[in-house]
Amino acid sequence: MNSRVGNLPALSTSFVGRQSEVTEIRTLLQATRLVTLIGSGGIGKTRLAVEAAAVSAHAFPDGAWLVNLAPVQRPTAVPGMVATALGVPDLGTRPLMEQLGGCLARRRALVLLDNCEHQADACAELAKALLSAAPEVRVLATSRRTLGLAGEHLVTVGPLPPADAARLLQDRATTARSTFTADERQRAEIARLCADLDGLPLAIELAASRLHTLTVAQVAERLEDRFALLTGDSPTAAPHQRTLRATIGWSYELCTPAERLLWNRLSVFAGGFALDAAEGVCAGDGIAPHEVLDLLDRLVDQSVVLTTDCDGVLRYRLLESVRQYGWEELASSGQTQQFRARHRDFFLTIARCVDTDWFAGGQAERLARLRADHPNLLVALDYDADPQARLALAGALIFHWCVGGFLTEGRRQLEAALAQAPEPTLERVRGLFAAVWVAQTQGDLAAADRWLDEAEPLTQRLGDPVQLPRADGFRGVSAHYRGHPQESVALYESAVAALVAAGDEREATSWRLALACVQAYAGDPRAAQSCGELISFFEASGERWGRAQVLMALGHNAWAVGDPEATKELARSALENMRGFNDHAMVARMLELLAWATSNSGEHARAARLLGAAEALWRNADTSIGAFGPWVAEQHAHCAKAAADALGREAYAQALAEGGRRNSPGQAIPYALSSDRTSAMPAVPAKALTRRECEVAELVAMGLSNRQIASRLGRSPRTVGGHVQNLLAKLDFRSRAQIASWWAANQKPTRGSTP
Missing domain, CATH: 1.10.10.10 (Winged helix-like DNA-binding domain superfamily/Winged helix DNA-binding domain)
Structure with a gap:
């Protein structure tokens, strides 16, 4: 995390009124650790909380983070929703609540838990755990009821006062109809309408949207008719609830x-x-x-x-x-069941396309899509009218679980789906293999073996020519992780040969990748050819994730045979290919490689900074360098000692801490690449660029394409392309990667990123 970090939305409408509440919340967040905004639906709690978080953001160098809990249907999903919002990968075997606490332990951040009322107990448990584990974290919650925690400070959010309500309606009416003006008579009608709406911001917004075709008086008249119709509705409901429901119902009828x-x-x-x-x-x-x-x-x-x-x-x-x-x-x-089934089937199709086309390129974008739709995926998985379809979806999301950073959630979903659909079907085989992959990625080889022991005889009974070889492949993964590379190589070779014979090139590529990597790690003389063929194949298709793994494996091999310069170049190339991915553990391993080679060149301060970034990613991934074998841990310790001896303990600790502030792949990758080239970076100050060029440079550093930058800034791709060309000319660069490296080395980010 760093300055101006977070995910607070850039809202398109102005914030009207409530300045005293904003000041109160800002003051409370300085003095206390848990503030809850209490109020009825439609009263404007979320908008107020976002505004207060935005004006307080400077006090939280590790970010202000909005977590929308409205989609959560089960209490167990609350920690996962928080992790998703903060970009914290769910990769370990510890409970996700503990992983979140560990990630935030050294951070000064603001977490905004929005819409807590329907999961108040789970939200209270999470807030208590975070505040206990992370002493510099503040929690701002919105709810219709208190969380009931000691030290909780409540701010009651009431209706807008008449003057602010009128200002809000006029502001939104002008948006709906640019020619809207209010004379004295209309101002009186506006006041009456806002009073009828009880000063509820959501009701005012809905009413104002109708002013592009109706007058204020007509809106007020029609709403009064609606209120009269609903006087008998829900007599136990609070007045504000009846007003909001009437307003929404009126909008619905129109x-x-x-x-x-x-x-x-x-x-x-x-x-x-x-x-x-x-x-x-x-x-x-x-x-x-x-x-x-x-x-x-x-x-x-x-x-x-x-x-x-x-x-x-x-x-x-x-x-x-x-x-x-x-x-x-x-x-x-x-029609509820009909459209829930359509919803599930749509996301099943998306998940299957991601799985089937994984090596066709565009992987980071596909994972980003699944991440954005994570709440929808959970809802689709909760629809259990068809257990086989649920199992199919859980299995098809394997790259979302394992590469997207949702291991614990994926394991929970797969276990539930497998339990609900015990029939010996091909879908169960796929689900079992998905569960095996999740467990192996978590390092739980015992659980992986249990699922393999069920899947292997089932595949033999069903006789599917594609699923049978996968059993050998996953046995090879376990052999590799247990330190038996030769056994692993033999099993991978068997899987590849059988899959090629079966005609499944996509699945064969998966195990070719595994084979090439284990050959490189083991120093197999065939590794160079295997890896070279795969890299050529991946470059032709635009694939980057597998390419990065192969480059990293070759980097380890280069280091093992005493070639630090080759190690450095391979680690750099691997990091370049990981732009846009949120894989903390893989990026940390690449940073380690780069740190070792950098230290070998005598650049101990840079090596320490790289180790600091790697260690931050290890913590976020809830793992350590030791998980990848004693040899790797020994190299880490050797590099750390060499840097500390060369710099002195105090300077080493400072360099380590500086690198540790780059605690997400999105921050660590450009930082690592720029730190290796700092001496070659031109000292061009930001003032030499226009404001728009600075914005474009930052977005280039974030890995966005011209089309994505154009969408973000509201400009055409051609205009953005012109800005990029101007940047290249002013900086005397030849590539976007150089722009990204220069920006990371010389500027302070101004946009949100992940922790």
Whole structure:
């Protein structure tokens, strides 16, 4: 984490009123560790919390992090949602709550737990654990009820006062209709309307969205009719709840039939969704596929659907109160099961495509998509009407679990799906092998062996020509991890030969990769040819994840045979290929290699900084260098001692701490690459660049393409390309990688990143 770190959204609408509450919350966060905003639905708790977190962010150098808990359906999923929001990989065997505490233990960060009320006990348990493990962490929560923890400070969020409510309505009305103005008579009507809406921000937003076609008086009149109709509804509900429900219901009634259908169907999504998901799940039975985008735009105009930018991709979401209304309407139509099944099947198709096309390139982007849809994946997996489909989804998400950093969640989901679908099917074989991979990645070889012992005879009984060789492959993984490389090589070779004969090139490539890497680690003379062939294949397809593994394995081999310069170049190349991935453990291993070779060149301060970054990633991954064998741990200790002896204990500790601030792959990779080339970096100050060029340079350093940068900045790809060319000319560089390295070495990031 570093300055201006975090994931707070860049909101497109202005913040109106509540300045005294913002000041109060900011003051409380300086003096206390847990602040909870209490208030009814639609009262504006989330918007207030985000604003207070944003103005307090400078006090938290390790980031302000928003965790939306509205999609969470089970208490056990709360820690996972927090880890996802913070970018903390779930890679260890310890409970995820402990992993989160360990990751945040040395951080000064603000964690914003939003929408806690339906999982209040689980949120309270998590907040207590985080505050206990991380003394510099602050928690800001929003809820309709207190968390009930000692030391919890409550801030009651009430309706907007009349003046602020009127300002909010006028501000949003101007957005809806640029020509909107308010004379004295209209100001009186605005005041009456805001009073009728009880000063509820969400109700005001919904009402204001109608002012592009109706006058204030007409909106007020129609809402009064709606309130009259609902006077008998839910007599035990609080007045604000009745007002909000009436306003949402009125907005619903003003929608066209097609808009209502889409609103209902969108309620099956959790946390947000992309356009293709809306089209894939919601089209049909009254909505043509080509109509979905237009209907979405109309719902956005009416403040029913909100938009957000996620890594250059436009995503949509519904506020929880709005989503719940649509869900009730969907249930009343008797279509809940139909659209939950569509939702599950859509994400099953996505997961299978990621699995099938894994070596075709674009892996980081695919994993980012799955990460953004993680709440939807959990909802889809909770739909257990068809146990075989649930098992298929859990197994197809194997790269999301193992490479995307969700091992504990993946294991839980696979165990549950396997228990629910015990039939001896091919889907069970796939699920068992997925569970084996997860357990092996966690280092739990005993559990992996148990699942293998079930899967192997089942594959033999079913006789599937693709699944049979996978048993040999996974046996080879266990042999490798137990220190038997020759046995591993033989098993991998058997798997590759059988899969080639079966005609499954995708699966054969997986085990070719495993074979080439173990040959390189073992010093097998065939490694150079095996690795070279794979690298050529991966370069042709644009694949980077497997390429990075091969380069790292060759780097270890180069170090073992005493070639530090080759080690350094191979480690650099491996790191370049890991841009955009969130694999903490793999990047840490590459940093270790680079540190050893750098120390060998006498650059002990740089080596110490690289070790510090690696150690931070080890901690985040809930593992250590020792997990990869005694030889690797010995090399780490030797490098650390050489650096400490050369620098002195105090300077070594400072260098280690400096590197440790780069505690995510997104920060550590450009830092490591730039630190090796610092002497060659031109001392071009930021003032020599325009503000836009600085923004583009930072986004290039984050690994974004011209198209993604264009989407982020609201410019055309051609314009962004011009900025990149200007940067190359001013800095006298030839590649984007040099821009990224220069930025990491010379500038302070201004955008969010992961811890």
